Structure formats: C-alpha cells, structure tokens
Amino acid sequence: MDRGFLFGDGIYEVFPVYNGLILGLESHLQRLQEGLDAINIVNPYDKKKWTSIINELITYHQENSEQAIYLQVSRGCDDDRKHTHGKLKPTIYMQSSPFKSPTKSDLLKGSAAITRTDIRWSQCDTKTTSLLANIMFAQEAKNHSVEEVILIREGIVTECSSSNLFLVKNNCIYTHPKGPYILPGITREIIIDCAKYCDIKVEEIAFNKESLMVADEVWISSSTREVVPIVCIDDRLINNGKVGETWSVIYDSYQATKSIRV
Amino acid sequence: MDRGFLFGDGIYEVFPVYNGLILGLESHLQRLQEGLDAINIVNPYDKKKWTSIINELITYHQENSEQAIYLQVSRGCDDDRKHTHGKLKPTIYMQSSPFKSPTKSDLLKGSAAITRTDIRWSQCDTKTTSLLANIMFAQEAKNHSVEEVILIREGIVTECSSSNLFLVKNNCIYTHPKGPYILPGITREIIIDCAKYCDIKVEEIAFNKESLMVADEVWISSSTREVVPIVCIDDRLINNGKVGETWSVIYDSYQATKSIRV
Numbered sequence: 001m002d003r004g005f006l007f008g009d010g011i012y013e014v015f016p017v018y019n020g021l022i023l024g025l026e027s028h029l030q031r032l033q034e035g036l037d038a039i040n041i042v043n044p045y046d047k048k049k050w051t052s053i054i055n056e057l058i059t060y061h062q063e064n065s066e067q068a069i070y071l072q073v074s075r076g077c078d079d080d081r082k083h084t085h086g087k088l089k090p091t092i093y094m095q096s097s098p099f100k101s102p103t104k105s106d107l108l109k110g111s112a113a114i115t116r117t118d119i120r121w122s123q124c125d126t127k128t129t130s131l132l133a134n135i136m137f138a139q140e141a142k143n144h145s146v147e148e149v150i151l152i153r154e155g156i157v158t159e160c161s162s163s164n165l166f167l168v169k170n171n172c173i174y175t176h177p178k179g180p181y182i183l184p185g186i187t188r189e190i191i192i193d194c195a196k197y198c199d200i201k202v203e204e205i206a207f208n209k210e211s212l213m214v215a216d217e218v219w220i221s222s223s224t225r226e227v228v229p230i231v232c233i234d235d236r237l238i239n240n241g242k243v244g245e246t247w248s249v250i251y252d253s254y255q256a257t258k259s260i261r262v
Numbered sequence: 263m264d265r266g267f268l269f270g271d272g273i274y275e276v277f278p279v280y281n282g283l284i285l286g287l288e289s290h291l292q293r294l295q296e297g298l299d300a301i302n303i304v305n306p307y308d309k310k311k312w313t314s315i316i317n318e319l320i321t322y323h324q325e326n327s328e329q330a331i332y333l334q335v336s337r338g339c340d341d342d343r344k345h346t347h348g349k350l351k352p353t354i355y356m357q358s359s360p361f362k363s364p365t366k367s368d369l370l371k372g373s374a375a376i377t378r379t380d381i382r383w384s385q386c387d388t389k390t391t392s393l394l395a396n397i398m399f400a401q402e403a404k405n406h407s408v409e410e411v412i413l414i415r416e417g418i419v420t421e422c423s424s425s426n427l428f429l430v431k432n433n434c435i436y437t438h439p440k441g442p443y444i445l446p447g448i449t450r451e452i453i454i455d456c457a458k459y460c461d462i463k464v465e466e467i468a469f470n471k472e473s474l475m476v477a478d479e480v481w482i483s484s485s486t487r488e489v490v491p492i493v494c495i496d497d498r499l500i501n502n503g504k505v506g507e508t509w510s511v512i513y514d515s516y517q518a519t520k521s522i523r524v
Contacts, residue, residue: 002267003397004267005264005266005267005334005336005355005391006334006391006393007270007391007393007394007396007397008269008391008392008393008394009393009394009397039394039398040401070343072267072268074267077510080359081332081357081359083393083396083397083400083401083423084397084400084401084403085397085401085403091500093267097342097343113488117384119381119383119384119385120383121383122379123381123395126394128394129267129268129270129394130270130392130393130394130395131268131269131271131345131392132269132270132271132301132390132391132392133268133383133385133392134269134345135265135269135271135345135346135347136301136509138345138346139302139345139346139347141351142346142348161345162345226523230437233335
C-alpha cells in the first residue's frame with residue numbers, strides 16, 4: 001500500500017561516494033529538498049540528519065572505495081488506494097551499491113547513442129520515481145547495445161534517459177538550459193564549473209538535432225557515469241569517431257575536482 | 263526492490279463489480295494486455311485465469327454489493343537497482359474495495375471542476391502506475407474542493423486526472439479521440455454505445471477550452487464514478503449551472519447497461 005508502489009509517488013537521489021566521501025553532498029541534498037517541495041512531501045529530515053544517516057550507511061561498506069548511495073522518499077502508506085492523500089508518514093528506502101567509475105583508457109574508446117522523441121512529462125526537473133518513460137528508453141539503449149538514448153523534444157535536444165548532454169563546437173561547450181525539460185544534474189554543474197576553471201566557454205542554450213550531428217564532440221554526464229564521450233549517434237560518426245581534446249581536459253579537471261571537493 | 267516501487271514500472275486496472283458481476287471484464291482485460299504489451303511485460307496469466315482469480319477475490323467480499331477490484335502488475339524484483347532489466351517475474355497486487363456508485367439525485371446537484379495545463383507524458387493511453395502527474399492533479403482538485411481537474415494540452419481539452427471528458431453542444435456529444443493523449447476509458451466506450459443506442463450523435467474529435475466553456479453540458483466518466491455532470495468550470499457556470507437532459511438520458515441508459523452487461 002505504499003504510494004511509491006501504487007503511484008510512483010516519490011523522489012530519489014543517487015550520491016556518488018569516493019574513498020568514503022560524498023561528492024556534491026550539499027547539492028544532492030538541496031535537489032532532494034526541491035523535489036520533495038515540488039510534490040508536497042515534507043522532508044522527514046534536515047540536511048544534518050541526512051548527512052549522518054548517509055555517512056553511517058557508507059561505513060557499513062568500507063570495503064568498497066567507490067559506492068553509489070541510493071535514497072528514495074515516497075509519500076508513504078495509506079489505508080486505502082485513492083489518488084488523493086491526507087497527511088502520511090514518508091517511507092525512506094536507502095541502499096549502497098558498489099560502483100566503479102570508468103577509466104580514462106576505457107572512455108577513450110568512445111561510446112554510441114541513439115536518438116528518440118522525448119515523450120516524457122513537462123516537469124523533468126523533478127527527480128521522481130515515476131520513471132517509466134526513462135526506463136523504457138534505458139531498455140531501448142540496452143537492446144541496441146548503446147550507452148544512451150538522446151531525447152529530442154520538438155526538434156530540440158534536451159538530455160538523455162538518465163544523463164545530461166553536452167556538445168562542443170568551435171571550442172565552446174553547449175548544453176540545454178535548466179528548466180522543466182531537463183534534470184538539473186549535479187555532475188552537469190560540476191562540469192560547467194570545471195570548464196570555467198579551464199577557461200573554456202560554456203553556453204547553456206537549446207540546440208537542435210542537426211547541431212548535435214555536426215558537433216566536434218558530444219558527451220553525456222551523470223553522477224555514476226561521470227562524463228562519457230559519445231562518438232557515434234544513430235550509426236553516424238561524430239568527429240570521425242574520435243574522442244575530442246576538450247573532453248580530455250574536462251575529464252581530467254573532473255577527476256581533480258573529485259579529490260578536492262570530497 | 264520491486265520495480266513498481268523503484269520506477270513506477272507497472273500497469274494497473276480497476277474493475278467495477280455490481281452484485282458480484284464485473285462490468286466490462288473483457289474490455290478491462292484487453293486493456294491490461296495492451297498496457298503490458300506497451301511496456302514489454304509478459305502477461306503472467308491468460309484472460310481465463312485472470313477471470314478466475316478476480317472472481318475468487320470478489321467472493322471473499324460478498325457482503326459488498328458493489329466492489330472495485332484493483333489489479334496491478336509490476337515488472338517484478340531485481341537483484342540490484344538499475345534502469346535496465348533482464349527477465350523478471352512480474353509482481354501481482356490485487357485488492358477489493360467497497361464502493362458506492364453515485365445516485366441520480368446526488369448527481370443532479372452537479373459538480374465543479376478546474377482546468378490545468380496537461381503536463382503528462384505523450385503515452386497517456388498506457389495505464390501505468392507512474393502516476394505522479396495524475397495524482398498531483400487529483401490532489402489539486404481535492405484542495406480546491408472540486409470533482410476533477412480538466413487537462414488542456416496546447417489549447418486542446420484532452421481528459422481529466424482520472425476520467426474521460428464529454429461535452430454536449432446542439433444535441434451532439436463530443437469527446438477527444440483515442441490516441442496517445444487520453445486513456446481509452448472502458449466507461450467512455452460504454453457511454454458512446456449508450457449514445458448510439460439512444461440515437462444521440464457522437465463525434466470523437468478534439469475541441470478547445472473555449473468550446474468547453476460554452477458547452478450545453480459537460481460530463482466526466484470513469485469506471486467507479488460512472489458519468490458525472492460538471493456544471494461549473496473555473497468558477498464559471500456551464501449551462502447556467504443546470505444538469506442537462508442529455509446527461510439524464512445517458513445516465514439512465516448506462517444504469518440499464520449495467521444490469522444487462524454484467
């Protein structure tokens with residue numbers, strides 16, 4: 001009878017952990033708060049309490065130098081199934097999974113992606129567990145043996161099934177602006193910071209599929225995948241299938257940031 | 263670890279039961295099949311087996327002359343949380359709730375609704391448990407003490423948070439055509455059949471909000487609400503707040519159908 005199960009009525013976060021320390025903790029907890037606010041669930045804990053709980057979970061798995069902490073808050077259990085709800089006690093589910101961040105030599109091989117029409121709702125900035133559209137796209141990527149599905153909404157490239165997207169053209173990095181059509185990725189923010197630190201221009205503006213296909217470089221980003229270069233989209237090579245220089249600079253900067261920030 | 267809880271990765275149906283008999287059983291089981299097909303879950307049972315299980319559940323609650331049988335099939339439990347999936351055993355959840363179909367004298371008082379922008383995904387014909395948008399609208403209706411939220415997508419009236427919508431103008435009934443923007447309601451189909459039986463013209467065509475506001479009658483329909491006349495939208499009266507004659511004819515025909523079909 002949990003509304004997470006009956007209605008997908010919940011919010012989640014994934015915290016990447018390196019050497020026992022959480023990257024982007026404050027940003028993830030802030031986004032959790034914004035997600036809960038967006039769907040009117042009262043956050044059961046403050047940031048201090050969440051930090052303490054997450055850190056406790058991390059210590060149970062110290063054998064894993066890298067962990068992904070999954071945290072879900074659903075609206076809770078009701079007495080009967082009805083679309084509306086009264087005051088309920090939120091359900092909290094957390095788990096730690098080992099993960100292995102990809103190595104630079106692996107990433108330099110380049111990954112592939114396919115494009116699909118973005119059929120998701122118009123509130124993609126809320127990190128909800130009502131994820132059916134996203135998981136259907138992820139499954140399609142798996143079935144096509146590609147890394148990701150790139151989503152196109154009315155001609156505009158938004159993001160991917162579970163990652164943000166960047167392109168590089170003439171030494172400038174482009175990514176879709178924040179708003180209702182993309183998830184405001186924490187890794188996306190870190191990458192933008194890295195670019196600024198490396199004196200590479202970043203433009204948060206919308207671009208279409210044609211721009212994507214003639215980009216010098218295309219990357220995707222997420223907390224557990226970090227930043228992955230895409231060299232083939234819909235069976236067409238990007239930049240002749242070569243991973244770009246800008247990606248390499250940003251990748252190195254991201255790795256440095258990991259050790260500084262955590 | 264059920265994907266119903268983690269991803270809203272499931273399909274559901276609600277079967278209305280009158281005097282121990284299910285209205286629209288075949289249609290509901292057909293829609294269940296189509297929903298499972300749409301998201302690639304193998305239907306765990308055939309129609310005969312489902313019928314047997316549902317009828318068994320009904321007998322446990324014979325004290326209730328009217329029941330709503332809720333049936334949910336999620337993709338099942340996986341070993342770890344990942345967006346993609348391999349072959350899993352679907353999880354089945356069912357429950358019977360007593361319900362009381364509204365009386366004609368109650369319905370003749372007329373109900374109110376509000377309009378909102380339809381922010382849902384573009385596959386609303388799949389009856390999925392990823393229902394966050396729908397339940398947020400339902401909660402908004404509750405907070406405004408109205409029966410429903412009427413959804414408008416790019417100027418076009420689609421349906422409501424958990425019901426289909428009809429309008430009557432110059433003795434013709436209009437409702438949004440089937441397709442990706444509405445759920446193909448079983449009650450919607452029965453109403454269309456009733457209208458044909460009563461020699462009332464039905465047009466399944468899209469109409470805008472302006473047409474809605476100047477309609478002679480507006481109704482909503484669902485399996486448990488049946489057909490409810492709406493006489494006030496966004497605080498503006500429809501047909502001077504009076505329930506219309508066509509509604510009365512269709513309501514009576516629907517009640518007759520209930521006793522014939524089940």
